[in-house]
Amino acid sequence: MPSTSRPEGVVRRRAVWSAWLFTLTAVGVGRAGWAAGIAVAVGSVALQAVVLARTRGATALAVQVRLVYLALLVLGCWPPLRVLHGLQIAGTAILLAFDYCLLARLVSLLPWNRRAPLTLARVRATFFTPPVSGSIVDALPGLPTPGRRAC
16 A cells, blocks of 8 residues: 655645745734734744754754744834735745745845855846745855755
8 A cells, every 4th residue: 555644845845834824814814903913923933933943053044034024023013114014915925826935035145145245146046036946045056055945
């Protein structure tokens, strides 16, 4: 009888996708008026960051992405920056639909996440490379740590 178990990578990928879907839902209902929605999203992203930091290391790109996302959630609670939550909803929906993580691509350009100089060609390649399996840092030459997912 054939095994029905899934490869570990598929299970992990589904868990990550589900965590982002949960976060998207929490931010969405928070924007729609449920007062605890943003707090639930903050808790979800913080938990993801802690789990990833323990399994991949505190400097992993996936952890950095979640910390920036978390900071944006908190900043968006200030009324003049509420638009940030709308941008997060759009970005997370794009991530879930197309596996394109704009935030991971932005974070990958920070000095400690790249070995090559920041040039216009690097920026173009970072943003216009189609979605990749794994991290954007794997798809571009001169970037560190192959094999890690960013989102």
